[in-house]
Amino acid sequence: MSATDRQRYAARIRAMAVAGPLSRLRGWGGVAAMALACVLTAAFALLPLHHVSEGPSGTGSQGVADARQALAPAAPACDEAQPDASLGARDIDDGPKIEEIRDRTDKPKNKLVVGIDQNSYLWGYRNPNNGNLEGFDIDLANAIAKAIFGTYTDDNGDEKVNIVFRAVPTNQRIPMIKSGQVDMIVRTMTISCKRKADVAFSTAYFATGQQVLAPDNSKITGFDASLENKKLCVAAGSTAQGALEDKDYGADTPLVVPNQLDCLVRLQLGEVDGVVTDSALAAGQAAQDPTVELKGDPLATEYYGIAMSKDPKAEDLVRRVNHELDQWRKDPAGWKKSYAKWLAVPLGDPGAKAKPPAPNYSD
Amino acid sequence: MTYLPSGSAAPPSPAAPTLPAVPPQGTPPPGPAVMPERRSARAELTDRLRSASTTEPGRLRIIGAVIAVLVIAFGAVTAWQMAERSSAADDVLHRSAPLSSDAAAIYRSLADANTAAASGFLAANEESPKLRQRYQDDLDMAAEKLSTAAGASRGSGQSARYIEKLNKLLPEFAERIESARTYNRQGLPLGGAYLRNANDLMQNEMLPAAEDLYEAEKKQLNADYADAKAYPWGAIALGVVAIGGLVWAQRRNYRRTNRVFNHGMVVATAAGTVVLLWLAVGHTFAYSGLSGSYDDGVRSLNALNDARISILQARSSENLTLVSRGAVTVPEGKPKAGEDFYDVEFQKQMAALGDKTKGTLGAAWKLSEDEAGDAPVDRTVFAVTEWKKRHTAARTLDNQGNYDAALAGVIGENGDQSKATGDCFDLADKSLDKAIAHEQQDFRSAAEDGRGAMTGLPVGAAVLAVLGATGAVLGIGRRLSEYR
Numbered sequence: 121m122s123a124t125d126r127q128r129y130a131a132r133i134r135a136m137a138v139a140g141p142l143s144r145l146r147g148w149g150g151v152a153a154m155a156l157a158c159v160l161t162a163a164f165a166l167l168p169l170h171h172v173s174e175g176p177s178g179t180g181s182q183g184v185a186d187a188r189q190a191l192a193p194a195a196p197a198c199d200e201a202q203p204d205a206s207l208g209a210r211d212i213d214d215g216p217k218i219e220e221i222r223d224r225t226d227k228p229k230n231k232l233v234v235g236i237d238q239n240s241y242l243w244g245y246r247n248p249n250n251g252n253l254e255g256f257d258i259d260l261a262n263a264i265a266k267a268i269f270g271t272y273t274d275d276n277g278d279e280k281v282n283i284v285f286r287a288v289p290t291n292q293r294i295p296m297i298k299s300g301q302v303d304m305i306v307r308t309m310t311i312s313c314k315r316k317a318d319v320a321f322s323t324a325y326f327a328t329g330q331q332v333l334a335p336d337n338s339k340i341t342g343f344d345a346s347l348e349n350k351k352l353c354v355a356a357g358s359t360a361q362g363a364l365e366d367k368d369y370g371a372d373t374p375l376v377v378p379n380q381l382d383c384l385v386r387l388q389l390g391e392v393d394g395v396v397t398d399s400a401l402a403a404g405q406a407a408q409d410p411t412v413e414l415k416g417d418p419l420a421t422e423y424y425g426i427a428m429s430k431d432p433k434a435e436d437l438v439r440r441v442n443h444e445l446d447q448w449r450k451d452p453a454g455w456k457k458s459y460a461k462w463l464a465v466p467l468g469d470p471g472a473k474a475k476p477p478a479p480n481y482s483d
Numbered sequence: 484m485t486y487l488p489s490g491s492a493a494p495p496s497p498a499a500p501t502l503p504a505v506p507p508q509g510t511p512p513p514g515p516a517v518m519p520e521r522r523s524a525r526a527e528l529t530d531r532l533r534s535a536s537t538t539e540p541g542r543l544r545i546i547g548a549v550i551a552v553l554v555i556a557f558g559a560v561t562a563w564q565m566a567e568r569s570s571a572a573d574d575v576l577h578r579s580a581p582l583s584s585d586a587a588a589i590y591r592s593l594a595d596a597n598t599a600a601a602s603g604f605l606a607a608n609e610e611s612p613k614l615r616q617r618y619q620d621d622l623d624m625a626a627e628k629l630s631t632a633a634g635a636s637r638g639s640g641q642s643a644r645y646i647e648k649l650n651k652l653l654p655e656f657a658e659r660i661e662s663a664r665t666y667n668r669q670g671l672p673l674g675g676a677y678l679r680n681a682n683d684l685m686q687n688e689m690l691p692a693a694e695d696l697y698e699a700e701k702k703q704l705n706a707d708y709a710d711a712k713a714y715p716w717g718a719i720a721l722g723v724v725a726i727g728g729l730v731w732a733q734r735r736n737y738r739r740t741n742r743v744f745n746h747g748m749v750v751a752t753a754a755g756t757v758v759l760l761w762l763a764v765g766h767t768f769a770y771s772g773l774s775g776s777y778d779d780g781v782r783s784l785n786a787l788n789d790a791r792i793s794i795l796q797a798r799s800s801e802n803l804t805l806v807s808r809g810a811v812t813v814p815e816g817k818p819k820a821g822e823d824f825y826d827v828e829f830q831k832q833m834a835a836l837g838d839k840t841k842g843t844l845g846a847a848w849k850l851s852e853d854e855a856g857d858a859p860v861d862r863t864v865f866a867v868t869e870w871k872k873r874h875t876a877a878r879t880l881d882n883q884g885n886y887d888a889a890l891a892g893v894i895g896e897n898g899d900q901s902k903a904t905g906d907c908f909d910l911a912d913k914s915l916d917k918a919i920a921h922e923q924q925d926f927r928s929a930a931e932d933g934r935g936a937m938t939g940l941p942v943g944a945a946v947l948a949v950l951g952a953t954g955a956v957l958g959i960g961r962r963l964s965e966y967r
Contacts, residue, residue, distance in 0.1 A: 228884035238808065239672050248604070248667035248674050251890070275888070284884035287808035299821065301809075381676040388662075389680075408671045 197482070198313035204324040204423045205482040207435060209443040215436020217429075218268060221303060228284050232265040235288035235302035239381040241404035242462045243308050253285055259458040260325065260448065261285075261306040264426075267444045289378045291357025294318045297427055304428045304441070308401055310359045311425040320434075321425035322441045323479035325448075325455070326400060329418025330363050333402045334394040335387070335411055342416015347371040353383035353392040360396040363419060384409060398422070400463075407466045423477060442479065449476045540966045546732050547959030551952040553725040554755055557718065558948015561762055562941040564715040568766070569941065571710035572773060572934040579707045580781070580926065582635055583700035585628045587788040589649065590693040592628070594795040596621035597685045600660050601802040602905070604667070604678050606894050622657055629653070632696070642703075645696040652689050656681055675806075682803075704781065711933075712773050715766060718944075722759040726752060729955065736962065747958020754951030758944045765940050772933025779852060780926020786846040787922060790836055790863070791915045793843060797832035798908045800825040801874060805881070805890055826878065833871060839864055847918065856925070859918035863911045870907035877904060 199205065212218065222230045236257060238246040244257040265283035274280050286302050293305045297319045310328070311321045332347070334340040340347060348370035354360040356376045364374055375392050377383055383395040384405045395405065399418045406412055426445075428438050448454035455476045464474065535541030599618040606614070633646045659681035666674030729752045736745055803811075804825040811824040819827050839848045844867065847860050877892030895903040 228882070231884045233884075238810075239676060241672050245672035246675060247670055248672070249670045251605070274885075282884075285808060285886070287810035289810050292810075292812070301821070379676070381672060382680070384673060385676045385680050408666070408673045 198316045200313055202480060203313045203316065204311045204321070204425060204477075205480045206321055206323045206425070206442055207438050208481045208483045209323075209446050209479070210436075210439040211443045212436045212440050213268075215440065217431075217434040217437040218440060221269070221437075230269055231282045231284045232261075232269050233284045233286060233301075233303045234261045234265065235293060235296055235305040235307055236261060236285050237290075237307045237379070238287050239379045240308055240401055241381070241408055242466060243401065243404060244306070245404075256326075256458050256462045257306045257308060258285075259461075260426075261304075263448050263454060264304075264306075264441055264444045267447070268440060289357075290355040290380070291378070293357065293427060297429055300429070303437070304426050306426050308398060308424055309427050310398065310422045312359065312422075314362075315427070316430075318430065319427045320430045320438050321427055322438060323445055323481070324423030324425050324477040325445060326424040327421055327477050328398045328400040328424065329421050330360055330396060331399040331402050331418045332394050332396055332415045333384075333387075333405055333412055334415050336413055338393065338415070340394050340415050343369055343419060344416065345370065347394070350393040351375060351391075353377060353386050353395045355380040355383065355397065358397065359422065360398070364396060381405065384412070387412065400424075403463075403466045442481075446479060449479075540963055543959055543963050546735075547956055547963070550725070550728050550732055550751070550955045550959070553721065553728050554751060554951040554955055555948055557721040557725040557755065558758065558944050558951070560721050561715065561718040561758055561944035561948070564718045565762070565765070565937055565944065566941040568711050568713065568715065568769065569934065569937040571707050572769065572930070572937065574707045575704065575711055575773070575776075576927070576930045576934055578635060579700065579704035580930070582632060583697065583704045584784065584788075584923065585632050586693070586697040586700040587784075587792075589625050589628045589632070590690065590697055591788070591791055591795065592621040592624040593649075593653075593685065593689055593693055594792060594799065596625065596656075597682060598795055598799040598802065600663070600678065601682065601799060601806060602894060604663070604675065605802055605805055605890065611898065618660075622653070625649075625653060632700075642696055642699045645692045645699065648692045649689060649696070652684065652692075656684055656689060659684065678806075701785070708773060708777055708781075712770050715762065718762055719759070722755060722762065725951075726755045726759065729755060732955075732959075740962070745958040745962065747954040747956070747961060749958075750954035751951040751958065754947040754954065758947045758951075761940060761943060765936050768936035769933045772929055772931075772936055774933075776926050776929035776933060779850065780922055780929055783847060783850040783856070783922040784919065784926060786843050786850060787860075787915055787919045790843040790847055791912070791919070793832045793835045794867075794908065794911050794915065797829050797836070797870075798905075800828040800832065801893060801904060804829065804878075805886075805893060808886070829874070833867070836867055838868065851918070851922070856918060856921050859914040859921065862914040863918070866907045866911035866914065870904050870911065873902075873904045873907060 221232065227233055236253065237244040238253060240255065240257070242255055244253065244255045246252070247254050262281050262283060266281045269282035271279050271281050286296070288296055288302065288305060288307060293307060293309055294315065296302045297305060305319075308326075308328075309315075309321075311324060315321070330343075332340060332342055332352075340350060347368075349372060351372045352364065352374040354364060354374050354376055356378055358380065360380075361374070361376060364371070368374075374396070375383075375386060377386065380395070380397045380401050383392065383397065386392045387395055388409065394415070395402070397405070399414060402414050406414060426441055428434060428441065456474075459474055464470070467474075532545070535545060596618050599614055599621060603614050603618065629646055629650055633643070633650070659677050663674045663677035663681060666672075666677060668674075729748055733745060733748050733752070736748070737743060804823055807825060809823055813819050813822050813824050813827055815821075834842065836842050837845045839845055844860065844864055848857075848864070851857050851860050873892060877889045880892060881889035891903065893904050894900060895905055900906050
């Protein structure tokens, strides 16, 4: 990656980090229309169910299944244009989910169990020199756990946040939330309507987009015909995997690995020609290997959010997290500090222009 | 034997085996000329024998020839069968046993290299030079044993294929571990990804190939044992027939001449009896020596090697539980679905190890039969019991969210692992090493005793058979000379 390339790429990422809130403002106008759409969809979805339950039993069961399928995606009222809309922020401290975490016995008591990655450089990774988990996501998870569950003093007299980290492979993020093995996932997880059918998301905390990463001297130029007959690598269960399933640009069946960083290993070993992942993660890969670079423009802008249980009884945690995210965005020792520490240099140092995406609330 | 004197059909026994190959009747074969010719040749021989058997000198000649042939055949078959067993015992001692223990050593050093690499990763910047050295020694040992195995492995194509595969993968594994280290030193998580990649290569390709090699060599060892221990029935049967023939001929001689001893035939009988006794006693000793070396040596060694592999795999799983931080769970639809995959593996290995009453350690305990063999197994059982206790404590800490304390419970703190599970692993590993060395010695001395019992038998049998045949021919010749 040459110096100019690096700057160009950095400018792109910067543009996205800044463009987040702008595109949001344009979106505000559609809120009323969206609410209307939600009501209508729900009404239409419920209508057939009502009919079927009264209908003849012969076709009834099939009808119910169809109706449920039709109902499922409509239920979370997700607008494809604004998947990042989340529940309104509230400073709740005695909600059912938060109380449950404080008193539980089946999992660490009064400790927030957070699913993270330990392989995403700059985001969530295990520093091999001291064994500690570090990165932007780790900072965020610590800030939220500290605000809600506080700290304790360990045997060595050090102050520790009441948090337990669980490493989660990309394709286990949703199953681990659904099974309750973790309370939340803070792991460069892109908010999407498809995922919102299974989990609840906080408001967005970062803007990114899918991009192709390939060696400097590769003929790949981005999401175009240059991908024809190329072997690409994606992480199982990632947005990139879905994107290539929707449109493959003539590339071979991609190699699917547990983690995006495994893709860089495969690229270095010559087993694949390129890697498709979020530009924010790709920046972390390029920072580890100066002979690879990002090619072409990212696909549509996407947002990272914190995933939590969709259970209505756990709504208090989502609202509280949104509240803490608001604080973190405003706090000079919050978003800005972590951005400066981890991402500013690899993303080309956008300086004061770097801002978190503004929160988008659905109620 | 009783039909020998009548001599009409049986005497041509030396020729008999070849005759059935050309069935004389029934088939209308190619040339009509062949049949009469064969029949006449056979008829001629029968005529000659018939005429010879009508006179006493003729009968004596036939008896002398048959007995000489029997004694020589007895000696030859004994020499051949015992040479075969002796060389199989030699193979057990010098080829298949060392090869199977080499194969076990290859498996062990590969698994140990992988464990050492993962431990080094967990210890981060505290990775001790000792751990690094251990990893390097493991790689050297694996490479060395692979090259010996390649040189010594007999034609069996399968072993050669496994060795070739391992030879190809070993440098790839080492290269990935080196990449992991380089990136680790730079503080980049890419190092961890390379370590996972190397671990996958080891678990999915190299260890299965090493296990297949071990199994193939074990099979070869068992086959060599079977060859060395097989009863020499052919030699024994021929010996009984030859001595029986000699006794019958002497009794006949006594009846006809009233002479008690025919010196030649007495020498022949004595020689035949010595060979038969030597054969019986020698083989019995060899059999018991080899059986002893198998029961006390090989079976103990198998149990100890299995135990050692379990210990290495358990340690590796224990490390990976902490490396992966719960990232890998048992997939749906399998028993214990959703639990930590590596901890389930750990428990599986611990169950396979067992204690003094069950598992591979139980087998090793039962098979070890002296103080020197008992002590290291006893220490291993103690270490494993303590290990399980400390492991449970460390898991509880980790499950409560105290990762740092759990890590300290596994790899120790500030270079001191006297309270960690690593201490138990080291003790168990070292004790098993000692037990294996001891059993190896037991095996070698018992197998050497077994092979020693057969020393000289082939040559002795050949010499004595020639002596016996000469005696028989001279003895009969002496009687024969009375008719001239």
